[in-house]
Amino acid sequence: MDVSKAAQSLSGSSAGALKAGSMLHLIEGGADALAALSGLIADAEAGKHSHAIVASNASLRAPIPTPRKNVFCVGRNYAEHIAEGNRAQKQNIGVTEHPVFFTKPPTSIVPPDGHVLIFPTVSESTDYEVELAVIIGSAGRNIPKASAMDHVFGYTILNDITARDVQRRHGGQYFKGKGFDGSCPLGPWIETADAIPDPHALSIGLKVNGEQRQDGNTADMIFDIPTLISSLSEGMTLEPGDIIATGTPSGVGYAMEPPRFLKDGDTVVCEIQGIGTLSNNVRAI
Structure with missing residues (x-):
């Protein structure tokens, strides 16, 4: 999913966090980044853009596949x-x-x-x-x-x-x-x-x-x-x-x-x- 649309409505670190695309960046982006991503998902479910939320043949990674720390x-x-x-x-x-x-x-x-x-x-x-x-x-x-x-x-x-x-x-x-x-x-x-x-x-x-x-x-x-x-x-x-x-x-x-x-x-x-x-x-x- 293209997250740049949601990022346009944000400023500073929140926009950068959402554009970066990783779970760690999303967490760092705080409430604004999470709200923008939720908006994108709602739009997808309503058919407002053509990108699928999850591809039918996708496999899940660990939610944080490479933590910065132990x-x-x-x-x-x-x-x-x-x-x-x-x-x-x-x-x-x-x-x-x-x-x-x-x-x-x-x-x-x-x-x-x-x-x-x-x-x-x-x-x-x-x-x-x-x-x-x-x-x-x-x-x-x-x-x-x-x-x-x-x-x-x-x-x-x-x-x-x-x-x-x-x-x-x-x-x-x-x-x-x-x-x-x-x-x-x-x-x-x-x-x-x-x-x-x-x-x-x-x-x-x-x-x-x-x-x-x-x-x-x-x-x-x-x-x-x-x-x-x-x-x-x-x-x-x-x-x-x-x-x-x-x-x-x-x-x-x-x-x-x-x-x-x-x-x-x-x-x-x-x-x-x-x-x-x-x-x-x-x-x-």
Whole structure:
């Protein structure tokens, strides 16, 4: 779709953002750019121009295919997930006083219907974790909880693929075991914040080959989204397009008896109420 028509009605950075055409530029363009794009879509649906909104043979990319930064992730943010992990590892860490943060590199991003990669010579314990991902819309540092939601552009689905054995091999720290290529399916799109009245009341689940593995609700987060944004932004600027994965409910493979990990050819489908489904196939390389 030609966005120059909408850009003509804007000025300064908003016009440039819409003309640039990428999701990151749209987010940076703020409310004016988003309103202009909505106008273009409305015109297309009304038949006011000939460009199709989505070509019939198009395939979706990840909504932010190449983030400027690593994806920010939150560990241990659902009580039942903490409990199942404690049982599986025969430990009792419990709930932490502050959120646990780690990151996944941009090279881990996978589009909808793309391949989750597993590396049998490196890991024999590749796992899944469905998560609600928050997309930051406006920059901020030391953001108060009271205004944290004002910095949210929207929400999408993220699957935090994890090589559990690699994670343990490297002292239990998160980055290496969660940073493989193909370990961060993202999508299918971003629902803007106004379309999700309460992100803390969404059903969230995951199926492997049609079998329900995870089935929870974002209401069960230990640290809510304002707390996560406020804590993460302490002394560190969050910028438009930054991605924050908010943790996963119980039902992960390593905590099952016996453990059940992903294998070549599996289909993994994540679903979050109000957003949609994110489907990916597993490929061993």
